[in-house]
Amino acid sequence: MPKSCITAKLINGGVAGLVGVTCVFPIDLAKTRLQNQHGKDIYKGMIDCLVKTARAEGFLGMYRGAAVNLTLVTPEKAIKLAANDFFRQLLMEDGMQRNLKMEMLAGCGAGMCQVVVTCPMEMLKIQLQDAGRLAVHRQGSASAPSSSRSYTTRSAPTHKRPSATLIAWELLRTRGLSGLYKGLGATLLRDIPFSIIYFPLFANLNNLGFNERTGKASFAHSFMSGCVAGSIAAVTVTPLDVLKTRIQTLKKGLGEDSYSGITDCARKIWIQEGPSALMKGAGCRALVIAPLFGIAQGVYFIGIGERILKCFE
DSSP, X not given: OOHHHHHXXXXXXXXXXXXXXXXXXXXXXXXXXXXXXXXXXXXXXHHHHHHHHHHHHOGGGGGTTXXXXXXXXXXXXXXXXXXXXXXXXXXXXXXXXXXXHHHHHHHHHHHHHHHHHXXXXXXXXXXXXXXXXHHHHHHHTTTSOOOSOOSSOTTSOXXXXXXXHXXXXXXXXXHOHHHHTTTHHHHHHHHHHHHHHHHHHHHHHHHTTOBTTTTXXXXXXXXXXXXXXXXXXXXXXXXXXXXXXXXXXXXXXXTOOOOSSHHHHHHHHHHHHOGGGGGTTHHHHHHHHHHHHHHHHHHHHHTHHHHHHHHTX
């Protein structure tokens, strides 16, 4: 694959990620807070969560953790999309020939590659997104001492707003690099099935709108194909996303469980909250992933990266 082609793919993935995250981040925050609710619900649903967040923390409160995502989503989305294309070309003799098994294998490879960035990115993002929920939880049980272990320094005030830099530094200092990769297994367990479902489904849906004159599908068709494929894949792997969110949440509210691993997390949720708890945030995930990947594939097929590179030729 030519170097310029790889660079264009990376630019496309990066631009798509930045635009997509900016549009849907508040819904992603609501998803994280809904998934982390144990027992007594602070939020009744996505709308209730966003309204309460805006009232308590202001408009910018809905973008807690966005800086982490906006910084790392460029390499994450670029790796994901470029890796899928690389594996498709490597595994399929004819790139235009539909081969479901090879497409699924290419998606698997893309999912494995992206976790290098996804795991630490979401580890930091989740702590920042959930901080507001924990503050409300503390207010509701202010008279009870907290037994949870803070990821901030001991001298830090209890209600001090955490920062990604502080959390990352504390994790590296106390746990080493493995601290930033807590929940790696759960992240792989979510992202590999997602990619196996998403990429072949998108490729086949997008192929239905293939235009022989232009050599590709229209922007509208690519966008809708990304939305449909993304929402189906997102809802399908929601139980795995719930497990990942719970495992990666370092700071717990009073009475909330800690988990020793994926199996322990699944067992406790099933017994204490019922199987329906494994689908918490499914609607939010669909609303986040659908436009996120719709925008990603639309930008990718428009070829913004190629156009940018032409300006420098």
